[in-house]
Amino acid sequence: MEARHLRYAVALAEHQHFGRAAASLGIAQPPLSTQIAALEREVGERLFDRTSRGVVPTAAGEAFLARARTALAEMRLAGVDAARAARGETGRLRIGFIGSALLDPLPGVLGRFRRTHPEVRLSLQELDSPTGTAALLDGELDVAVGRGSPRGAGAEDLITVPIGGDHLVAVVSVAHPFAGRRTIDAEQLAREPLVVSQDAASSYLRPLFGPDPAALETATMARDIHTIAGLAACSAGVGLGPSRMRLITRKDIRFCDVTPRFRLPDLRMSFRATDRSPVLAAYLSVVRANCPKVGSHLDDLLARHPSAVAGAL
């Protein structure tokens, strides 16, 4: 049984007339008769009653036609859905990110992407940087936003673009003696009880305290940036975090720059170099449109990379 048979049967049922149905199909009447006869032979039942002034479906024909119509509709949708999937308009995008990314670059990009690609199922997950990289390599994520270049096995299979840098700031309760100050010296910090993220403490924050990291070892650990702010607010210590933490709008905290200025590893976005997902491509093109600087960086990397992301526009 071929789709042709379904189309012919549906047209015949619609026009109730071999000649007109054939005309509507762009063929002559005899082949329509032949094909319908062949269909009836294959199904094993008469699907149409031929009368002297037209054609009417039998009960078997009605049952057949119902299925035939949905089958044809599915076929049409197959093509449409494929095209939409290829344009990245449907599908799924799984993004893992560190908390601070949700403060600055992500909201704009995600909002725009949601609006331009409403039928893509977004799966968002807050993860620390190493976990995100691992999940990306395992194929559990499509995009990972973290801090610092991915390291370890497989990292060379990732394409990574910087999407923004920041420096270290301190956050304290409004009641804290530092609350009114614009800056705090790093040496002063070393004498305060600190609140830092697990991730930062174990990697990029260590150089800040030079040869003596005791301050870090006694620091309170928090998993994410909002917890750091919250702990600082209730005077658990001086919180340390990226400068985009200033975007947190709480009345009960104050921020101070750390002197000398201490640059944190850039925020970066990674994805698998072998990933051909059109949704990813669509996402990247939204990123490009939203942020020309990241976009041009992206273009460079993609141009350089051998197996670039599918038609990355």
Added chain:
Amino acid sequence: MEARHLRYAVALAEHQHFGRAAASLGIAQPPLSTQIAALEREVGERLFDRTSRGVVPTAAGEAFLARARTALAEMRLAGVDAARAARGETGRLRIGFIGSALLDPLPGVLGRFRRTHPEVRLSLQELDSPTGTAALLDGELDVAVGRGSPRGAGAEDLITVPIGGDHLVAVVSVAHPFAGRRTIDAEQLAREPLVVSQDAASSYLRPLFGPDPAALETATMARDIHTIAGLAACSAGVGLGPSRMRLITRKDIRFCDVTPRFRLPDLRMSFRATDRSPVLAAYLSVVRANCPKVGSHLDDLLARHPSAVAGAL
């Protein structure tokens, strides 16, 4: 796009290998390549990524395949459903009947039909005989069970088989003076307040009272047989109805034969002579199996009728 393309794409996705997929389809590898290429050209998107050691669907391919599989399933179901509809195993059967038919011939036939054709939607409706005949002719019913031959315009387009006769019986409250008697004389009845059905009073019951139908004109009218029994039970009068009314199992009523025995018009079943519904044919064959006497009658009528019911077995 033809069903062939869908089958080929599905097979290719399943085997992830052109050669093996082609073998499973019973064709050689080159035509499979050609057809997949043609499909991709028509859809306008690459549906499969060819690697050096196999084939994997793209995102567009996955979207396409999902629709393709359901389309193919629908096509298979089309044939199956048509065959089942042709055997009368699916569809709808609308039966109109008078109340007394629900006492004797219908329960057995309907029960058996329900069991043998569980997926036929039965639509049952209690109607008086003339209304049933009209509904049948209007195409609102498939079968009408009533009393007395259908009359009026179009009646000759119906096939009608008798399915049982009965005679008149009286029903009275247990408290009624007649309650203990086996018979009641027709002349006695004429002096009693009566309870009869509208239908009966206006047609076949009139001869019972000879030239003076006054008894009927003052009779209480009821629409159906159970109401007659109920009114008799509460001593509203002497109920009159068909002898199968004896099948009503109420403790508060008693039945008496009417002397002389007064035959009522036969119960009969009618359907449109032009009706080709396989469900009707299936129903008739259940009737035949359930009741040989009616069956042979049916055979005679169908043999005699020019455009007999579709393949009435």
Added chain:
DNA sequence: CCCTCGCGATATCTCCGGCATATCGTTGGG
């Protein structure tokens, strides 16, 4: 580093079958 093997693409031919043209059989309607 080259060689070979495996896989998909391409080229060419064949032949089946879907389509067009012409004609027939049947059934209602005038």
Added chain:
DNA sequence: CCCAACGATATGCCGGAGATATCGCGAGGG
């Protein structure tokens, strides 16, 4: 009783699906 309309049948043609042979290419293995 004839005619018009409709679907079925007969026949020839041609496109295209499929088979065979071959090529290009990339990945492993020696």
